[in-house]
Amino acid sequence: MWVREFAQSVFSDAAYRYDRVAGWLSYGQYPRWQRFLVSRIPPEARCVLDVATGTASVAVLLARRGHRVVGLDLTEAMLREATRKVRMLRLHGRVFLVRGAAEQLPFSDGAFDALTFTFLLRYVQHPSQVLAELARVVRRGGWMASLEFGLPDPPWRWWWSVHTRVVLPAGGRLVSDGWHRVGRFLGPSIEAFCRAHPFPEVRAWWEAAGFVEVRRRRLSLGAAEVVWGRKR
Numbered sequence: 435m436w437v438r439e440f441a442q443s444v445f446s447d448a449a450y451r452y453d454r455v456a457g458w459l460s461y462g463q464y465p466r467w468q469r470f471l472v473s474r475i476p477p478e479a480r481c482v483l484d485v486a487t488g489t490a491s492v493a494v495l496l497a498r499r500g501h502r503v504v505g506l507d508l509t510e511a512m513l514r515e516a517t518r519k520v521r522m523l524r525l526h527g528r529v530f531l532v533r534g535a536a537e538q539l540p541f542s543d544g545a546f547d548a549l550t551f552t553f554l555l556r557y558v559q560h561p562s563q564v565l566a567e568l569a570r571v572v573r574r575g576g577w578m579a580s581l582e583f584g585l586p587d588p589p590w591r592w593w594w595s596v597h598t599r600v601v602l603p604a605g606g607r608l609v610s611d612g613w614h615r616v617g618r619f620l621g622p623s624i625e626a627f628c629r630a631h632p633f634p635e636v637r638a639w640w641e642a643a644g645f646v647e648v649r650r651r652r653l654s655l656g657a658a659e660v661v662w663g664r665k666r
């Protein structure tokens with residue numbers, strides 16, 4: 435199965451109760467990671483694109499800080515949950531949801547003051563090319579920030595392995611078949627991506643895409659990483 439179809443099928447199955455389950459399976463850390471990501475975007479950025487917006491949690495946090503937000507995602511089921519949430523929170527004048535693919539964004543060069551993306555690069559075939567496409571729609575002097583899972587250092591790595599190999603699949607199974615699939619897939623996917631693309635390589639992608647002052651903060655003992663930078 436192609437990577438894009440795989441992502442779509444996984445997230446179509448996991449859209450239902452996504453926020454709640456993601457919160458449980460991260461021991462409540464998920465919202466904290468999202469808040470730190472959003473804090474990397476300066477308040478003066480008027481218009482922000484949130485790619486892989488999913489159920490729009492990051493888009494909502496951005497809108498509540500006063501940004502105008504476009505949330506883009508590949509998966510219809512996730513966007514349905516996002517639409518429901520945005521309406522319920524009466525943010526539909528500030529958050530606009532669009533179906534699309536990160537590989538080919540339907541926006542002109544430099545259209546946004548800032549861009550956020552979460553848990554995206556593991557689901558694309560050519561991460562460095564996708565990063566360049568994301569950078570294309572950020573204006574010169576604008577900002578970009580990402581949130582992704584990471585690999586904790588020893589001795590915490592042992593607990594992380596138990597969590598991803600045992601707790602996630604078992605916890606996912608209690609929720610639904612779709613979440614069981616996510617639970618089995620996540621650990622190996624994170625490990626493979628982190629080993630294949632250590633941070634110096636990821637930073638080089640950001641720099642090649644035109645970003646300077648590229649920084650990384652590891653959160654929750656390294657289980658998550660936020661990377662951010664400013665476009666030259």
Ligand SMILES: C[S@@+](CC[C@H](N)C(=O)[O-])C[C@H]1O[C@@H](n2cnc3c(N)ncnc32)[C@H](O)[C@@H]1O
Nearest residue numbers: 441445486487488507508509535536552553557
């Ligand atoms: C783990 S979810 C993250 C959702 C949300 N950002 C969050 O933090 O809760 C990953 C999202 O990436 C989306 N996605 C995967 N590949 C994509 C692509 N090539 N273009 C756009 N969205 C994609 C999926 O549909 C899914 O909603």
